[in-house]
Amino acid sequence: xxxxxxxxxxxxxxxxxxxxxxxxxxxxxxxxxxxxxxxxxxxxxxxxxxxxxxxxxxxxxxxxxxxxxxxxxxxxxxxxxxxxxxxxxxxxxxxxxxxxxxxxxxxxxxxxxxxxxxxxxxxxxxxxxxxxxxxxxxxxxxxxxxxxxxxxxxxxxxxxxxxxxxxxxxxxxxxxxxxxxxxxxxxxxxxxxxxxxxxxxxxxxxxxxxxxxxxxxxxxxxxxxxxxxxxxxxxxxxxxxxxxxxxxxxxxxxxxxxxxxxxxxxxxxxxxxxxxxxxxxxxxxxxxxxxxxxxxxxxxxxxxxxxxxxxxxxxxxxxxxxxxxxxxxxxxxxxxxxxxxxxxxxxxxxxxxxxxxxxxxxxxxx
Amino acid sequence: xxxxxxxxxxxxxxxxxxxxxxxxxxxxxxxxxxxxxxxxxxxxxxxxxxxxxxxxxxxxxxxxxxxxxxxxxxxxxxxxxxxxxxxxxxxxxxxxxxxxxxxxxxxxxxxxxxxxxxxxxxxxxxxxxxxxxxxxxxxxxxxxxxxxxxxxxxxxxxxxxxxxxxxxxxxxxxxxxxxxxxxxxxxxxxxxxxxxxxxxxxxxxxxxxxxxxxxxxxxxxxxxxxxxxxxxxxxxxxxxxxxxxxxxxxxxxxxxxxxxxxxxxxxxxxxxxxxxxxxxxxxxxxxxxxxxxxxxxxxxxxxxxxxxxxxxxxxxxxxxxxxxxxxxxxxxxxxxxxxxxxxxxxxxxxxxxxxxxxxxxxxxxxxxxxxxxxxxxxxxxxxxxxxxxxxxxxxxxxx
Numbered sequence: 142x143x144x145x146x147x148x149x150x151x152x153x154x155x156x157x158x159x160x161x162x163x164x165x166x167x168x169x170x171x172x173x174x175x176x177x178x179x180x181x182x183x184x185x186x187x188x189x190x191x192x193x194x195x196x197x198x199x200x201x202x203x204x205x206x207x208x209x210x211x212x213x214x215x216x217x218x219x220x221x222x223x224x225x226x227x228x229x230x231x232x233x234x235x236x237x238x239x240x241x242x243x244x245x246x247x248x249x250x251x252x253x254x255x256x257x258x259x260x261x262x263x264x265x266x267x268x269x270x271x272x273x274x275x276x277x278x279x280x281x282x283x284x285x286x287x288x289x290x291x292x293x294x295x296x297x298x299x300x301x302x303x304x305x306x307x308x309x310x311x312x313x314x315x316x317x318x319x320x321x322x323x324x325x326x327x328x329x330x331x332x333x334x335x336x337x338x339x340x341x342x343x344x345x346x347x348x349x350x351x352x353x354x355x356x357x358x359x360x361x362x363x364x365x366x367x368x369x370x371x372x373x374x375x376x377x378x379x380x381x382x383x384x385x386x387x388x389x390x391x392x393x394x395x396x397x398x399x400x401x402x403x404x405x406x407x408x409x410x411x412x413x414x415x416x417x418x419x420x421x422x423x424x425x426x427x428x429x430x431x432x433x434x435x436x437x438x439x440x441x442x443x444x445x446x447x448x449x450x451x452x453x454x455x456x457x458x459x460x461x462x463x464x465x466x467x468x469x470x471x472x473x474x475x476x477x478x479x480x481x482x483x484x485x486x487x488x489x490x491x492x493x494x495x496x497x498x499x500x501x502x503x504x505x506x507x
Numbered sequence: 508x509x510x511x512x513x514x515x516x517x518x519x520x521x522x523x524x525x526x527x528x529x530x531x532x533x534x535x536x537x538x539x540x541x542x543x544x545x546x547x548x549x550x551x552x553x554x555x556x557x558x559x560x561x562x563x564x565x566x567x568x569x570x571x572x573x574x575x576x577x578x579x580x581x582x583x584x585x586x587x588x589x590x591x592x593x594x595x596x597x598x599x600x601x602x603x604x605x606x607x608x609x610x611x612x613x614x615x616x617x618x619x620x621x622x623x624x625x626x627x628x629x630x631x632x633x634x635x636x637x638x639x640x641x642x643x644x645x646x647x648x649x650x651x652x653x654x655x656x657x658x659x660x661x662x663x664x665x666x667x668x669x670x671x672x673x674x675x676x677x678x679x680x681x682x683x684x685x686x687x688x689x690x691x692x693x694x695x696x697x698x699x700x701x702x703x704x705x706x707x708x709x710x711x712x713x714x715x716x717x718x719x720x721x722x723x724x725x726x727x728x729x730x731x732x733x734x735x736x737x738x739x740x741x742x743x744x745x746x747x748x749x750x751x752x753x754x755x756x757x758x759x760x761x762x763x764x765x766x767x768x769x770x771x772x773x774x775x776x777x778x779x780x781x782x783x784x785x786x787x788x789x790x791x792x793x794x795x796x797x798x799x800x801x802x803x804x805x806x807x808x809x810x811x812x813x814x815x816x817x818x819x820x821x822x823x824x825x826x827x828x829x830x831x832x833x834x835x836x837x838x839x840x841x842x843x844x845x846x847x848x849x850x851x852x853x854x855x856x857x858x859x860x861x862x863x864x865x866x867x868x869x870x871x872x873x874x875x876x877x878x879x880x881x882x883x884x885x886x887x888x889x890x891x892x893x894x895x896x897x898x899x900x901x902x903x904x905x906x
Contacts, residue, residue: 254553258533270521311699311861382857384700398645399693405616405645474865 147349150358152283157338157362159286160425162369163418164242164295165248167333167391170346170374172473176327178383180316184327185374189367191328192335194484196363198493199339200356205496207345207352210436218495223347227488229437232430234484235340236454239426241476244269244458245468246419249391252465253412263458266305267420268455272447274424275431279347282421282428289417297369298398298410300376303407308379331370333477335363336485343429390465427451537611539565544615545588548622548658549635552594556627556635558601559592559659560615590662600636615642620650620676621692622658622711628733628740634701636738637691647693650676651735653740655712664713664725676727685727688757699738702856702867703874707752708733710743723795736850736875748841755786755853766833779807781831782892786838790859792879799855799881801838806892823891830889837887846883849875 148156173181173188206214211231215224247264255263274282302326317324338359345351348358380399394415397408431450435443478484503507519613527646564587593605606613621639623632639646654661678687691707710733714726717772732749734742744752750764783805790797807830845852856874860867870877 255534256643262533266525269525273519273522311857313862314861318860382697382700385696388700395647399647405648408645463695481545 146280147347148279148283149349150351150355150506152287153341153344153348153351154358155290156279156283156286156421156425157341157359159289159293159418160340161334161337161362161366162421163415163422164246165331165366165370166373166393166415167332168469168472169370170330171390171392171469172330172378173305173327173374173389174377174383175387175473177316177319177324178387179312179314179318179378180388181327181374181378181383182313182323182371183316185331185367185371186325187325188335188362188371190326190330191333192338192358192363192367195332195336195339195489196359197356198489199336199341200359201501202340202489202492202496203345203359204352204355207348207355210346211342212437213435215492218492218499219436223448225437228433231484231488232433232437234480235322235343236450237457238476238480239271239423240454240457241471242419242423242426243454243463244461244474245465246416246423247458248465248468249412250416253409256477264455264458267423268451268458270420271423271427271454274420275427275447275451276444277424278428279344279425282424285428286421289414292414293418296414297357297406299371299432300393300411303400304376304396310379312378312382313375315422321417329481330473331367333468333480333485334370335366336480338462339485339489340429342489343433390469427454509662535615541565541612542609544613544618546620546622546655546662547600548662549627550624550658550814551627551630555594555596556598556601557592557659558598559590559614559662560605561588561590561662562609563588567891588702590659592659598635602638612686615679616644618644618646618649618768620652620689622652622654622661624654624658625656625740627658628653628735630844631738632740633738635694636695640696647691647696649692650689651692651695651708652689653708653710654674655710655743660713661711663729664727676729678694685820687731687753687860689729690731698810698854701852701854702860702871703854703878704736705736705850705852706851706854707731707744707749707756708735734845734850736848736849742848742849744841744844747837748844751837751841752852755788757785764834765839766830766837777809779809782806782808786841788853788855789862790855790866790878791886795882797859797866797870797877797881799878799883801842801883801885801887803838803886804888804890806890808892827889827891828890831887834887834889835885839883839888842883846879846881849879851875851878 170181170185173184177184202214206217209217212225215228218224219227243264247260248268250263250267251258251260313326341359348355352357373393376396377386377389380386381389381392389395394408394412397411400407427447427450431446432443436445440446463489542562542564544560545563548559550557550559566587581804586855591605591608593601593603593608595601595604623635627635636651639649651660687709690707695706695708698704709729709751711727711729714728716724729748730746731753732744732746733740734744763778765778786801788799788801791800792798809826842853851874855878856867856871860871
């Protein structure tokens with residue numbers, strides 16, 4: 142008996158939580174703390190709330206003709222002349238994002254585990270694992286994720302218990318210490334992180350019984366991720382305070398380094414678990430765009446595109462900045478603007494308008 | 508029949524082989540081809556920095572080497588501890604120097620304690636600590652100890668019980684000095700980046716035997732008394748003040764203080780064991796302006812034979828009053844000392860920032876001066892806890 146061809150709504154929701162948290166947990170609190178200091182937790186709360194309308198927009202677009210490929214849906218909404226390039230752009234956006242994750246993941250692994258191993262080798266290893274995941278597809282990844290999520294939750298629980306042995310709650314107040322504009326600025330990278338949920342536009346044909354009521358799938362994934370972002374930011378603040386925490390590029394990972402003399406290297410264990418999540422993320426970001434590109438160019442077997450694409454992604458990853466500080470700048474300023482300015486913010490909002498027009502046209506036709 | 512096509516199976520096999528073989532082969536070091544770093548000391552010699560490392564060789568020797576059991580008739584396998592010193596104009600140069608002298612790779616992930624000499628600490632320790640905080644080894648929980656005299660001496664302590672200084676320190680803290688928690692690198696960084704930027708670090712000194720006797724050994728004395736402003740050592744608290752400082756900032760379930768209780772033993776001191784929450788100290792707005800307020804409520808018991816304490820309300824009230832006065836005096840003395848040094852070691856600034864941010868904005872530019880002038884208000888509420896089942900001390904009768 143083979144495995145089912147589709148994944149359930151709950152599996153999709155869990156996959157999306159992993160997609161956001163596996164990398165967001167590392168960097169998102171740092172950006173919020175740098176911008177808004179003691180108000181970082183408020184930035185996270187604002188991010189979670191601001192993301193809700195965008196999540197509902199994705200949900201509406203995903204449940205519109207959910208069995209069709211994204212390209213077909215975009216052709217229905219905006220016509221073939223704009224629909225195909227838009228779909229191709231969407232796919233290339235996620236391919237580029239996966240190369241960014243592979244590069245920064247490789248740099249981090251080199252710093253934490255394998256200081257003397259060349260970055261090229263680590264990136265090649267990560268790319269190969271991602272390729273394997275993309276090859277196997279979402280059904281396998283969803284089952285792996287079911288095994289993985291308890292471990293991810295355990296890392297948060299361990300950090301929670303470890304931090305609460307000596308918390309400094311005073312560092313959570315006053316949240317508007319650096320002013321409201323700083324708090325809002327601190328929330329923008331996290332909004333971009335939560336809005337990675339736009340991948341649902343590609344995923345909907347693979348989800349069974351995905352209908353108009355399935356907005357709950359996306360909303361629950363967004364709110365769970367937002368809740369975890371708030372929690373880990375609070376942990377980083379009460380452990381390090383706003384000033385020390387902003388000096389750490391990965392303050393939540395740093396929590397694992399101060400567990401005491403008897404549990405040295407706990408951060409390495411935590412990072413191992415998170416890297417498995419990042420692998421699932423890159424595998425999904427490779428699988429769906431390549432499947433879509435295969436459809437656009439009418440390939441019989443889209444998997445034939447995987448090897449050349451992974452080479453391309455690896456080359457982009459290797460050619461990109463290799464310094465963690467440069468990556469911080471990229472993740473804090475360039476990527477949120479790129480993502481929210483295009484395929485996570487502006488374009489989905491535009492597509493909602495196109496969908497409204499399409500709905501009115503359909504009603505008038507009837 | 509294979510469930511996968513040959514091409515797919517070959518591809519997967521190749522991928523797995525790459526994963527197994529490639530990662531780690533560059534970073535691997537054989538266990539028997541490395542030294543393990545346990546403790547390090549930092550001294551300044553002229554304009555240079557001297558870093559001494561206590562290393563552990565992974566092989567065992569038969570009582571030879573640097574071990575102290577050379578006179579032992581029966582050779583026991585012993586771990587080999589030895590020291591290597593490196594010098595340079597910066598910490599990185601000094602570390603690089605001693606590493607070049609070691610014939611093996613030095614693994615520093617087990618570094619337990621960092622001794623820094625008083626002289627080096629007076630000039631500022633952040634340049635040294637920066638090296639450790641940025642390191643990829645998890646060194647945040649390394650103990651940070653400021654030494655009276657040369658730091659290297661701590662690694663050559665002539666005490667057979669403490670030849671491995673880290674284990675010696677741990678045992679000493681656990682058994683010898685109850686209530687002491689040694690400050691870690693992580694603690695230092697947290698306080699260094701706090702609003703006050705001042706703190707107390709652990710200090711150590713060697714107590715040498717007065718007369719040379721067979722059984723006399725050099726002893727390590729540690730206390731939390733090194734007063735820091737930012738990363739510079741500015742002075743030391745007295746050991747008594749250090750004990751009361753611990754009471755403020757650390758878990759004090761095991762804390763015991765010798766105090767004078769005039770109504771009972773005018774000439775002697777009683778030891779009281781405390782139980783309760785740590786005291787709170789904060790700057791609060793009052794009619795006289797900002798005031799430093801200390802509030803403390805705790806239970807105590809007397810560790811000596813308490814048969815003299817009658818179950819009489821008058822007696823117990825007198826004892827409690829005595830403890831209250833004694834505690835207030837000691838705490839006042841400690842806080843006055845920190846005010847004289849303009850060092851807000853209790854981090855009152857952060858609490859003021861949280862609770863009264865507008866007030867904080869007014870005083871933050873000149874906080875050390877403001878702290879030194881704050882009037883002090885101490886409120887102690889000590890309650891005697893009679894843990895025995897008998898109501899008086901006459902419950903037994905010797906035959």
